[in-house]
Amino acid sequence: MEQFTEVFLEFINSWGYFAVSFLMALENACIPIPSELILGFGGYLIFIGKMSFSGALFWGMVGGLVGSLFAYYVGKYGGRPFVDQYGKYFLMKKSHVDSAQHWFDTYGISAVFFSRMLPVIRTFISLPAGFAGVNLYKFVFYTILGSLPWTALILYIGMALGENWQVLRTIGHEVSIVFIILMVIVVGILYFRRKQKR
Template sequence: MEELILSFIEFLKQFSYFGLIIALTFEFVPAELVLPLAGFWVYEGDMNYWLAVFAGTLGGTLGPLTLYALGRYGGRPFLIKYGKYVFIKEREINAADRFFEKYGAGVAFFGRFLPGVRTTISVPCGMAKMNVWVFSIYTFIAMFPITAFYIYLGKQFGPQWKDVGAKAEEYMLPVAGIIVTAILLFFVFKKARKWTSV
């Protein structure tokens, strides 16, 4: 199956950055496979790093919107019945449901950093009829550092880009922690400046 997906991604390479966006729009194509390969293309000089990151982030935002729409308009019974055809298992939907119930709308951001719920977290967001713009913004903000990280590792690993997946998972939660801390510090600093200017 992986070889078939790789052939599909290689076919889309002819469309350059647009091909990268298209590849990530299909949720059955793992970003963990596409992005390190894009990093390898950067390594080979076929793509610019930052343009690849932007295209990857855009594709990584459009893809979850399809699952969001399935959750919003198809509902849980539809996904349980037909999800298997796009590699979505019922246990993954259940895990995403529990995560959404526990953490609310913020999962559209935080869920992207967690293996097991990363893809399916879009489904409960849709079923809960979360505002589509809020969902898209949270997803884009989360996907930018993830995309940059995977493409960077693919570039660094070069011809061994296939080894990126296992290595990236080790660092994903710490990366999420750093991002969340930075966001919190930004808002605290902004609030502190507002108080001092009064």
């Protein structure tokens, strides 16, 4: 996908919110287009006044949800054999699907939430959720809950970096790790505070 970077950037620059939504849908439908590229450049466009933060966030979330639902239904109705046989035509790596499957097997439906902030896994986690036929409403809820902070964070960082937004393309994985650590700390603090009140 690296060779198409300039095409993607020109698409976003020309088509704005629609392009952000469309490319986020592709990414979440297991087409390996980095969200750091889409949302990072979206943040830059917010920085120069071509987009609003709320608009980019909304359409990025809409696209992400549509793509996730597509992958979920592919997993539900096609199953793992279908994905293994035809996934290569859509640039899906079996190892990436295996990693997402491992996360889902280990953590169940909650993996749909946490994996939205992890490199690679966030793109493919909808497939094993579909394989397992998890409740659709729970899937949508955890997808939105997990995607919202990540989408907002990358847009904000792209906006804050301004002209240097492309730094995100090299530190995207590190941002994911730091974000997960912060989320675990926050959840832990809230849990212990709640326990102390009881």
